[in-house]
Amino acid sequence: MNFISLVKQFGSSQCYKKKSYVFSQGDKDSYIYLVLEGVLKACYYDKDGKEYIKSFLFSGDSIASSQALSGGSCSFSLCCLKEAKLLKLSYQQVRQAADTNLEFASSIIDLLMSFAMKKEQREFELLCLSAEQRYKKLLTKSPNISEQITQNDIARYLGITPVALSRIKHKPR
């Protein structure tokens, strides 16, 4: 029994329309979500409404706000970029399964380790690379990204404005 099969067996399924929010910054929402279909963005909004994109999610990806799971409230929002179908399972249930089943606990550790690797990578890119380097790296890793995600959203994921990304794209040489 691993995480995916637990969610598939015990999770509840829900469909979301394009532009709808699965949860919003500030919500108390201690569920773990698994994307079955669709494309989503996890994003922060500041007091002026300016958006910053933490990550994009595709079929097979899972997400939760770790702050919310630990008793706090969601530090970001989860928004559908196209119609989406998700499964959700409460963190309590996952934790309970992990506390009673060794094999399952091990698969959760694997999941958290791969999450750690991704976040380590993201921290590296934001700390050490220029916006242009981050953009090139993204294109290398996901050459088809612009078929799924608008350039505006790619810019907000890279931590720059859409104007700046357009400039980078059309830069001479």
Place this chain on the structure above:
Amino acid sequence: MNFISLVKQFGSSQCYKKKSYVFSQGDKDSYIYLVLEGVLKACYYDKDGKEYIKSFLFSGDSIASSQALSGGSCSFSLCCLKEAKLLKLSYQQVRQAADTNLEFASSIIDLLMSFAMKKEQREFELLCLSAEQRYKKLLTKSPNISEQITQNDIARYLGITPVALSRIKHKPR
């Protein structure tokens, strides 16, 4: 049995001089380290030797390169800012303990969850805040940081140059 007590029981202890490296970028080093004494920095160096600081470590903190634990090599270096004493335990041993002891697996999940929260926070700061906001937030969270860490290193942790940090500090108003 939790992670800390496992490391204390089975880990091997080693002392390091100021400015020495526990491991370096590129090393194959699949150990998890626990800081008993001292202060360290986890940092990246680019091809020009420019340094970027991922995090500072103090007594009680633990660290490993998740890339290295997953069969790769260390994506960053671990450098002592003052004489330090660390315990180390191989990831194999930790993983084996987790795979045979439910209580221990659960404590590893807690550890990874708190790591996830920290990294989520760091991502937020690098993505959404200006250097000045990051500096103010750091001072709020760690008012005594400058007793332990030089301003040069604080700047490299914030993702700016020492010159820029000096400017921020002395900015009018």
Place this chain on the structure above:
DNA sequence: TATAATCGTTAACCTAGGTTAAAAAAATGA
């Protein structure tokens, strides 16, 4: 204690990226 190394500050100048605004291009919807 003297000498060297590192640290922090300041200044001058430069560049990446932000802001605003307008217009063209593309996608969406009635």
Place this chain on the structure above:
DNA sequence: TCATTTTTTTAACCTAGGTTAACGATTATA
């Protein structure tokens, strides 16, 4: 299809932060 909204581009101007270099203040080390 036509109208509306959203996306992308471009331009002008601005600002935060980078770079280099010099100098004084600290801190280490012979």
